[in-house]
Amino acid sequence: MTKVAIIASNGGLFDAYKVFNIATAAASIDAEVGIFFTFEGLNLIHKEAHKNLPMPQGAEHFQEGFQKANVPPIEELVSMANEMDVKMTACQMTMDVMNLEKDQFVDGVDVGGAATFLNFARDANITLTF
Amino acid sequence: MQVTVNKVVDCKGLTCPMPIIRTKKEINDLEPGEVMEIQATDKESIADLKAWSESTGHEYIGSTQDGEIIKHYIRKVSKEEEKQEQKHEDVISLDELLQYIEGEEKVTVLDVREPAEYAFGHIPGAINIPLGELEKRFEELNKEEPIHVICRTGNRSDLAAQKLAGKGFSHVKNVIPGMNDWKGPTEKTE
Missing domain, CATH: 3.30.110.40 (TusA-like domain)
Structure with missing residues (x-):
């Protein structure tokens, strides 16, 4: 089975699409997928923040393009990822730094450290960082 | 289409x-x-x-x-389909079939793939009866004629050839491997 390990360390809307598009697409080819959310990447799974992620500065005009192209909202991709058994891990250390608790994240998120991710990525076929 | x-x-x-x-x-x-x-x-x-x-x-x-x-x-x-072992012993290669088709005599080709697969490219004149329908439609075929059974990779046609042999068809050949590697003429359903 193909195994895909992803690190999400940025918290913008574009970052969220990169992470969740690849993750759900990988899950749809029956790959085992794990995402490790760290630093600003934690925004992507934060219950409120992930519904309203910022566009990169100067790229706000793409908003209309997203609507016109009928791109699914991040919320939908997150619940899709959950439904398809994508393993989501929030980084404990950055949670402490940013003063975040597990119950502030969407359902299905586990908490772990660097070793947790490394153990998953050890035999991954594809490793990606966003 | x-x-x-x-x-x-x-x-x-x-x-x-x-x-x-x-x-x-x-x-x-x-x-x-x-x-x-x-x-x-x-x-x-x-x-x-x-x-x-x-x-x-x-x-x-x-x-x-x-x-x-x-x-x-x-x-x-x-x-299972990919791994299945082929059991019908009377087989014919794609090259041999192509030679027959290019010859003078009428050749009966039975394509046992699904109608959609058949629609996107089949040997001109081939009869389409999907494997799953063969049990109730085999009487559409002539028992006395040689029948060349083909599918995509040779597995479904193997099952079809065994089935026809069991029904008393005596000149059934499985064409191997199948349409996946066929280089001869094809036509599409309009």
Whole structure:
């Protein structure tokens, strides 16, 4: 089975699409997928923040393009990822730094450290960082 | 082109990665061997659904375009089908079949793939009876004539050849490997 390990360390809307598009697409080819959310990447799974992620500065005009192209909202991709058994891990250390608790994240998120991710990525076929 | 399918999936208006996610979900409900039509408007969907099929081992049969709507046809392939051992001993190669077809005599070719696969390319004049319908339709065939049974890779045609032999057909040959490697003439259903 193909195994895909992803690190999400940025918290913008574009970052969220990169992470969740690849993750759900990988899950749809029956790959085992794990995402490790760290630093600003934690925004992507934060219950409120992930519904309203910022566009990169100067790229706000793409908003209309997203609507016109009928791109699914991040919320939908997150619940899709959950439904398809994508393993989501929030980084404990950055949670402490940013003063975040597990119950502030969407359902299905586990908490772990660097070793947790490394153990998953050890035999991954594809490793990606966003 | 009118294509018979077991299920139609609506992905109109959806963008990447939703068409493949929905396809993945819906294919779980199909029986192995059944064919699904996926209707999409996303132009990327052609490359993506082909790649998805390759990754998952399902058969991407082809696509048609009807205005904005692209219709994709995918057949669910089971692992068993790929590994199955061929038992019908009387076989014929694609090259030999091509020689017969180019010759003077009339050659009966029985294509046991699904109608959608047949529609996207078959040997001119081939009769289409899907493997699953052979049991109730074998009487459409002439027992006295030599019959060349073909499918995509030689596995379904092997089962069909065994079945016909069991019904008293005495000149049944399995064409191997199958349409996947066929270099001779083909035609599409309009």
